[in-house]
Amino acid sequence: MILLCPHCQKKNRVLLQRFEDAPACGQCGRPLLQGRPVALDEQNFADVLAASRRPVVVDFWAAWCGPCRIFAPVFEQAAACHPELLFAKVDTDANPAIAAQYAIRSVPTLAVFRDGRLAQRISGALPPAQFEQWLAQATAH
Numbered sequence: 707m708i709l710l711c712p713h714c715q716k717k718n719r720v721l722l723q724r725f726e727d728a729p730a731c732g733q734c735g736r737p738l739l740q741g742r743p744v745a746l747d748e749q750n751f752a753d754v755l756a757a758s759r760r761p762v763v764v765d766f767w768a769a770w771c772g773p774c775r776i777f778a779p780v781f782e783q784a785a786a787c788h789p790e791l792l793f794a795k796v797d798t799d800a801n802p803a804i805a806a807q808y809a810i811r812s813v814p815t816l817a818v819f820r821d822g823r824l825a826q827r828i829s830g831a832l833p834p835a836q837f838e839q840w841l842a843q844a845t846a847h
């Protein structure tokens with residue numbers, strides 16, 4: 707699958723079987739799937755959900771959405787703090803098929819996927835403390 711480096715935006719090809727080996731960017735050497743949210747699209751979304759053994763936390767957002775911009779740094783911060791989770795962002799305007807598949811009617815919508823399936827979702831930009839609380843309960847075993 708092709709993943710965009712969340713640090714330098716370079717396209718990287720990641721083999722499905724190497725997905726959990728902490729793949730690093732071929733250009734900047736930083737981890738592709740750790741520390742910052744990775745941008746997913748209609749080409750790689752299903753593959754990433756299927757390949758990840760970590761729960762995948764997705765921020766469904768749109769460029770025109772004010773609350774999405776306010777929430778973005780909260781999501782970035784959480785991605786830096788939780789290596790046990792995979793953080794991803796989906797631009798709902800650029801990827802309408804994903805938004806339709808999961809019936810995303812408002813942005814931001816936050817969702818947790820486990821084993822490729824939607825486990826939890828919540829709509830609206832959460833303040834940091836509430837987002838942490840929701841994450842803890844949504845990703846608890």
Ligand SMILES: [Zn+2]
Nearest residue numbers: 711714731734
């Ligand atoms: Zn890079």
